Amino acid sequence: MKAVGATGPGVKLDVVLLFVDIAVDALGAAREEIDALNVYPVPDGDTGTNMYLTVSSARDAVRESTGGDPDAHVGEALAAFSRGALLGARGNSGVILSEMMRAIARRLARATPGERNAEVLADGLRLATDAAYAAVGTPVEGTMLTVARAAADAAESAASDPAARTRDVFTGAAEAARTALAATPTQLQALADAGVVDAGGRGLSVVLDAADTALTGRRHDPLPPRLGRHALPVTGHGVPGADLTPGGPSYEVMYLLDTDAEHVPALRERLAAVGDSLVVVGDERLWNVHVHVDDVGAAIEAGIEAGRPHRIRVTHFHDQVNEQAEQAQPPRPRRGRCVVVVAAGPGLSTLFSGAGAVVVEGGPGRRPSTGELLEAITGCGAQEVVVLPNDGDSVRSAQVAASTATQDAGVRVAVIPTQAQVQGLAALAVHEPGRAFDADVLEMTATARHARHGAVTVAARRAITMAGPCEPGDALGVVAGDFAVVGSDLAVVATDVLDRLVAGGGELVTIVSGADDADGALAEHCVAWLADHHPYVDAVVYDGGQERYPLLLAVE
Numbered sequence: 001m002k003a004v005g006a007t008g009p010g011v012k013l014d015v016v017l018l019f020v021d022i023a024v025d026a027l028g029a030a031r032e033e034i035d036a037l038n039v040y041p042v043p044d045g046d047t048g049t050n051m052y053l054t055v056s057s058a059r060d061a062v063r064e065s066t067g068g069d070p071d072a073h074v075g076e077a078l079a080a081f082s083r084g085a086l087l088g089a090r091g092n093s094g095v096i097l098s099e100m101m102r103a104i105a106r107r108l109a110r111a112t113p114g115e116r117n118a119e120v121l122a123d124g125l126r127l128a129t130d131a132a133y134a135a136v137g138t139p140v141e142g143t144m145l146t147v148a149r150a151a152a153d154a155a156e157s158a159a160s161d162p163a164a165r166t167r168d169v170f171t172g173a174a175e176a177a178r179t180a181l182a183a184t185p186t187q188l189q190a191l192a193d194a195g196v197v198d199a200g201g202r203g204l205s206v207v208l209d210a211a212d213t214a215l216t217g218r219r220h221d222p223l224p225p226r227l228g229r230h231a232l233p234v235t236g237h238g239v240p241g242a243d244l245t246p247g248g249p250s251y252e253v254m255y256l257l258d259t260d261a262e263h264v265p266a267l268r269e270r271l272a273a274v275g276d277s278l279v280v281v282g283d284e285r286l287w288n289v290h291v292h293v294d295d296v297g298a299a300i301e302a303g304i305e306a307g308r309p310h311r312i313r314v315t316h317f318h319d320q321v322n323e324q325a326e327q328a329q330p331p332r333p334r335r336g337r338c339v340v341v342v343a344a345g346p347g348l349s350t351l352f353s354g355a356g357a358v359v360v361e362g363g364p365g366r367r368p369s370t371g372e373l374l375e376a377i378t379g380c381g382a383q384e385v386v387v388l389p390n391d392g393d394s395v396r397s398a399q400v401a402a403s404t405a406t407q408d409a410g411v412r413v414a415v416i417p418t419q420a421q422v423q424g425l426a427a428l429a430v431h432e433p434g435r436a437f438d439a440d441v442l443e444m445t446a447t448a449r450h451a452r453h454g455a456v457t458v459a460a461r462r463a464i465t466m467a468g469p470c471e472p473g474d475a476l477g478v479v480a481g482d483f484a485v486v487g488s489d490l491a492v493v494a495t496d497v498l499d500r501l502v503a504g505g506g507e508l509v510t511i512v513s514g515a516d517d518a519d520g521a522l523a524e525h526c527v528a529w530l531a532d533h534h535p536y537v538d539a540v541v542y543d544g545g546q547e548r549y550p551l552l553l554a555v556e
Contacts, residue, residue, distance in 0.1 A: 011108045011117070013066065013074045015214060016081070020059040023210035027052040028404070030206050037199035040143070040190040047199035050091030053371035054098050055207065057088020060370060060396050078105040086288055087256070088369045092277050093144060093200035095254075095290045097207070099135045099281035100128035100148060117166045122159035125152040125173055137268065137278030137291075142187030144200035150180035151208055167215040174208040181205050249275050249292040252315040253299040257287040259307025267306040274298045310366060334411065337433045337440070338382035342368055342390045342398075344421050345514065345546030355428050357388075364548050367394050373401035378409045384437045386444060387415045390424040392481065414441040418448050419481055421546065422510050422554030426451040447556070452504060454479045454497040456490055456522075456551040490522060494551055495529045501555040502534050509537055512544035512552035522550055 027034075027048065034048025061084020066072035082102040089098035107124035111117075129152040133139050154176030155169045184198040185191040191198055213219060253275075259267075264280060264287060271278050275293035282288055289309070293299045296314050303309035339356070343349040344363030353359050358380045360368045373394075377385050385405070389398040395417045402413035414437070418424045427448040432440055455478040459470040465483035470476060477485030477497040484500065487493040502509065509530060513523040523541045530539050537555075544552060 019214040024059045026206050026210045034199050037196045039194045047093045050094035051203040054089045054094035056370045058085035078109045089288045095279045096132050099131045103128040103131040118159040118164040118169045121169045122155040125155040135281045137272050142184045144204045147177050147180045147201035151177040170212045174212040177205045177208045254290045255309040255312040257309050263306040270302040334383035336382050337384040338380040339386045340376045341388045345544045347543040347545035370397045370400045377405040385413045388418045388424040390418045390421045392419045416445050420453040422453045423448040452501045452555045454553040455549045456494045457549050491525045506555035508556045509539045510554040511541045514546045514550045516550040
């Protein structure tokens, strides 16, 4: 592979894009190996998967933000990278890795033309290490924290040479990480007993190797993962947080938390009192919380006291370990076909699940991660899966999840790039499991594509739209994803959108009422308008419960 240089002031977008692609591919290739190393703090066999999904989320976010444009603004790409890492972080190691990547991205974003790239990157690695240690409730040596510190030390040493280049910094950091990783069993008894290196440290080493590859083109041979049982003396102390023991916590709890930074110290203190393996990362208003506990309710209540927890995920370690053991057995044969759907509201979830689909919760501000979609695809037990993301920003995550499921589980997956919830409803209505897979996908795709869709919402801020300027509180009409109408009355705007959609012909109008139309008055107004102006067009109304959009509309 030809190396891409990064000399001169500032990081280059092509290097960022190359790095995220190499890192995702490298973690994907090493995922099973890293999962097998996973003995600390809990031998649940998912560290590699969690780190892979974390970096995949960051990659998806930066790709979406740039739209494949090599001339896109690198600052915006780095901001998207940071948010994607935070939203997609999974597990103890994934959350720590997300905080490290975000620290480096923040340092790159504020670099000045007068700074040398080598010094900026070395400083970024030091800040990343400091952030990782600060995020962990009880730092333990012999883990990825130790590997990170060794990499930062080497990076600073390399950058101290005035002639050092960025590639020299990462080459030194990657080499130091591999050396530190090999020594982790001498620091942590659990690793020495199992004869393995630290799984999180191995994942971090893979990421640093990917950065080195992006800058130099040099490929790295994998480090032998197993060192031989009881092969090394241990110089560290005890294993605080060896959770999967009779006295250890039984559950892993994770959630995103909307709150101000001032509430986080109290949250950390509260969670530290009820569990261990505590990691809290984030900034401004959004935080990612991870803790191992026995009392799941207490962990969630702590989040409620601090702010608004959402995307809550609870894993029972015993069940997870049993699942790992089952996966080691010959896999159960997959059968049949399943449709996985992203739903933006409780009513929509009921509609989709009632039609036999597996539902993944989504919607504006809480779009599902690649990992959540992957779990739905592989967990449904079907050999053939059709995915309806129902949102333009979720299509890429669905495609990555589909590719991973095909490679790892042998599932045949088709992603129909539905851009709206009503397109998903239309596609699911013609789904026929008895048809050949390709024919079914073709019919669903054609139906979704031919469903003209619109929506009504309320402007949250002043902006310039395709229909002209809008002020906070204005009614906005959406047609095919673009703002097409600006007005002062939701009912008038809604009928304007309907008129535009029906003008192209059609026999059926689907109206999905949102949370802001709980009494259904706006939907009833639209039905009455249709009866007066288009009496030969049928209308069906559903209670979708979606946020931000009082009405979703479609014409078929």
